[in-house]
Amino acid sequence: MPGNAVLDVNLVERVPQSIITDEFLSACVHCGFCVPVCPTWDILREENDSPRGRLYLMRAEADGRVNPAGAFSVHLGRCLGCRACESVCPAGVPYGHLLERARARIPPRPAARRRERWLLSALTNPGAGRVTYAAARFLRSFGLASALGRFLPGKAGQLLRLLAATRPVFGHTAASTSAPTPSADDRHSEENDETTYVLLTGCVMDGLFAHVHDATRRTLAATGYREIEAPEQTCCGALHAHAGLLEEAREQARRNIEVFERTDCDWIVTDSAGCGAGLKDYPAWFADETEWRERAEALSKRVRDVTEILAAELRRSGGPDGVPGGRTVLEGRVGYDAPCHLHHGQGVTEEPLYVLRALPGLEVEALPSSDRCCGGAGMYNLEHPDLAARVRAPKLAEVQRGAFDWIATGNPGCIMYLGAGLMRSGDRTPVVHPVELVDRAWS
Ligand code: SF4
Ligand code: SF4
Structure with a gap:
């Protein structure tokens, strides 16, 4: 075969067949409920670019009937990994996990x-x-x-x-330093029953969205949560997992598990939907390693998106009046777009809307295509720019029709890709993280 010279055979052999030929692949009953919700099928109208078709290909590759370097890599490569198919699947096929495993079997050029x-x-x-x-x-x-x-x-x-599109829309305000952050060791000497959390600082979030982290810290402080620093933490590994580089992703996960275990915090908070889904998926990354899987399961139970925490606290305290702090009435219309890795990947659908609707003065609407991918999908928009832009186009039209003052979405990739599209079309609607609006209103 001509392509053999460039195949990384070791990588193919490293990923056990058993993982993708087990009961998960067999669980698909070919009902097709997932097909119409798939953005790539919607555009390309090709069975192999639908979830059902891609699962056929995974099965065929696992059985040795198709070459992983051929159509298999093309059609799996076009998948956004948005997991909309998982949300409607009556058989509970864990498509996102199967995709990560299958991509790891594509021989890289x-x-x-x-x-x-x-x-x-x-x-x-x-x-x-x-x-x-x-x-x-x-x-x-x-x-x-x-x-x-x-x-x-x-x-x-x-x-x-x-x-x-990563610029701080509300300016960059340093996080409050009035309450000193204890280290993990200090935590054990404290005699109080405060709720504690570690913020997953991440890579892109830390580098370009420090203003969102600051907003997260301030809103959690306003609800009485205390941060524990964990500077030894690292990137969650989700970008590597999506690229099929599972061993690199596991290395990062092992380090985070060790670091977060040492902090003994109540919650591990994320303000990036992709990172949150990655942390909650750690047990699946260690499907074949019992000890690490158990430690990953214990960790994933403590992971919460910041909007989950804020919604729970608002409900518990009877609404925004129960939260101490100042109030700024923001007036305007907010269009909410759900990040796929929050909505489909984590099943967090209502909390961001609940939190935003609790802010007086704002009129909050979910975009009609809110539960559909924006096309950003991590690095997908750089690898498949034309297809990504076609996925995004209907959403940009909805934003323009809605005459919103802000678009809110809780994932860095979505903020960037939607913001870039709006800028390209001359639309100046700012795209922000929901917690930035909460922070602004509570300041
Ligand atoms: S909805 Fe689920 S069971 Fe039905 S075809 Fe899609 S993946 Fe298979
Ligand atoms: S993850 Fe998204 S793009 Fe991929 S098959 Fe499922 S619905 Fe389609």
Whole structure:
């Protein structure tokens, strides 16, 4: 076979067949309920670009009937990983997990894999990330990203628009330092019953969305939660898992499990839907390692999106009046777009809307396509720019029709991709994280 010279055979052999030929693949009853909700099927109208077709391909590859370097890699590569198919599946097929496992079996082409690893390292490696994000913030702060991104074509223009969309809409205010943050060791000497949490700081979030972390910290402080610092934590590993680099993802997960176990916190809080889904999925990443799977299960039970915590506290205290702190009445219309990894990946559907609707002065509406992918999908929009833009187009039209003052969505990739699309079409509607609006209103 001509392609054999560039196949990484070791990678194929590293992923056991048993994992994807077990009862999960067999659970699909081919009913097709998942087909119409799939954005790629909707656009391409090709069975192999539907969840059911991709599951057929996974089965065929596992049985040795198709070459993993052929149609298998093309159609699995076009999947957004949005997991909308999981939400409607009556048989409970864990499509997202199967996809990650199946992608790990695609023989990588060395040049593409090198590019992918370089990009992942630039974004997630602590040393390389410091340089990447410092340069990115420099471009952002002087308005260069926004100015050049408005007219530059191609990938360079797209990258600049994505970067410009990360700017803090409400300015960058440092997190309050009035309540000192205890270290993990201090935590054990405290004699109080405060609810404690560790914030997953992550990679892209820490580098470009520190203002969202600050908003998360302030709103949690306002509800009486106390942060425990865990500086040894690392990237959640989700970007590597989505790229099929499961062993790298597991390495990051093992480190986070050890670090978070040491903190003995009540909750591990995320303000990035993709990272939250990654942490909650850790047990699936260790399906074949009993000890790590058990530790991952214990950890994933303590993971909460910030809107889950805020909604629970608002409900418990009888609404926003029960939360101490100032009040700023924000007036305007908010269009909510659900991140796939919150809505489908974590099943968190109502909480962000509940929290936003508790803010006086705001009129909050979910976009008609709120539960449908925006096309961003991590690095997908860079790898499949045309298809991603076609997935995004109906959502941009809804935003423009809705005449919103803000679009709210709780995932960095969605903020960036929606923001970049709006900028490209000359629409100045800002895209923010829901917790930024809460923070603004409670300040
Ligand atoms: S909805 Fe579930 S069972 Fe039905 S075809 Fe899709 S994956 Fe298979
Ligand atoms: S994850 Fe999304 S794009 Fe992929 S098959 Fe499921 S619905 Fe389609």
